[in-house]
Amino acid sequence: MSAATEFALGLMVQRTPVPLRLSDYRLICFDMDSTLINIECVDEIADATGKKAEVAAITEATMRGEIADFKESLRQRVALLKGVTEADMAGVRSERLQLSPGAQALVQACKQAGLKVLLVSGGFTYFAEHVRGLLDIDFVRANVLEMKDGVLTGAMVDQPWGDICDGAEKRRTMLEVASLLGIAPAQCIAVGDGSNDLPMMAASGLSVAFHAKPRVRAEAQIAINQGGLDRLLEVLR
Template sequence: MSSLPSSATEFAPGLHIRGIAPGLRLQDFKLIAFDMDSTLINIECIDEIADAVGKKAEVAAITEATMRGEIADFKESLRRRVALLQGVPTSALQEVYDQRLQLNPGAEALVKACQAAGLKVLLVSGGFTFFANRVKQRLGIDFARSNLLEEKDGVLTGQVVQQSWGDICDGAEKRRTLLEVASLMGISPRQAIAVGDGANDLPMMGEAGLSVAFHAKPRVRAEAMVAIDSGGLDRLLEVVAA
């Protein structure tokens, strides 16, 4: 496992911090932004959809390289992976949600604690609206942005749909979304917490006042102010008191 910069300290086993003032509280923030796949939930949805057509290994390899930052162009990476989903029946999405998708440990507890402290909750994902909307409803999340898979005659076309804000929610769009929501709320981005695990989360994490890496790729773990390496998302509450 990659080590954090020398300025980081082990706050507790499996929990590292750097650059954080003592006594920080959730009430010091107004917004928390979460990545979805492998952060709020336990899977990379695109990999599991690909399993329906026997292409999980191929798609997962691209996903892993992208999340590690080895493929810099997230948009091109996503287009490549989505193209491999052409012909997948849309019923496969519901099967993935019902049979494979679970909230990660501590996700519900952390979201509830944030809501109780008055924070708004944002889900911003390079994954797909089918899942993001369901997770949003399940957790009572306030805002969500994600990618929309095109479908026709009950099957996926292998394309993503253009939306009002653009076609693909990549790292730059995640950053822009966090800034947009903060602006709409009338707050500074420094009053936001950003939580993620992959390289495409770094742009929004860089804008937030508190960046949190959850079981993250080495590069993300190295740059975050809080790194949760073991246990659930609610371990953030050990660092930032509710």
């Protein structure tokens, strides 16, 4: 691996020629939590039960790659959400969730250049579908929290594609959507911040780390360490 070079302040580029053309790509795939949006939703939901610190510590260790089994990590965290109400969830969505700086500008530029947009998240559909509406995203895959009588049970609901959207499922989803679009993986951009994003980033034509964990920054072709998501447009002309 060659050392990264600073393309501009807070914008690192390695192992790829620049500038690149946005029109060379046909699909851009985003992680959600701490990438397209400013929060880790599972941590904020846990605040309603007084367990935010406990859940956040597991999330941080998982995103850094210190906990390798994402599925078990997520099950542990979701179990701690038992008793959270739908009203609590709505409060997180309305009061804490914000789009990351530059998210709207980057998505709009991609759409104008003819790219489709995929949100693929180890988080939850409750928030992912909200973000889909805000950004007019084409495809979404995320996990479903089980709720009974307006209260979280501490479990998740299996879906037709599988049980939990982990790193392997993120990669598979990106490749599945690419296949449906009739494009090669080399025509995909993958943007993320945590270790569970690395499988799809490795399979993509261009991997982008956004305010990411050290391992992810080291393995990505482009690392945005300062500023918003739209800084990718400084490299992709």
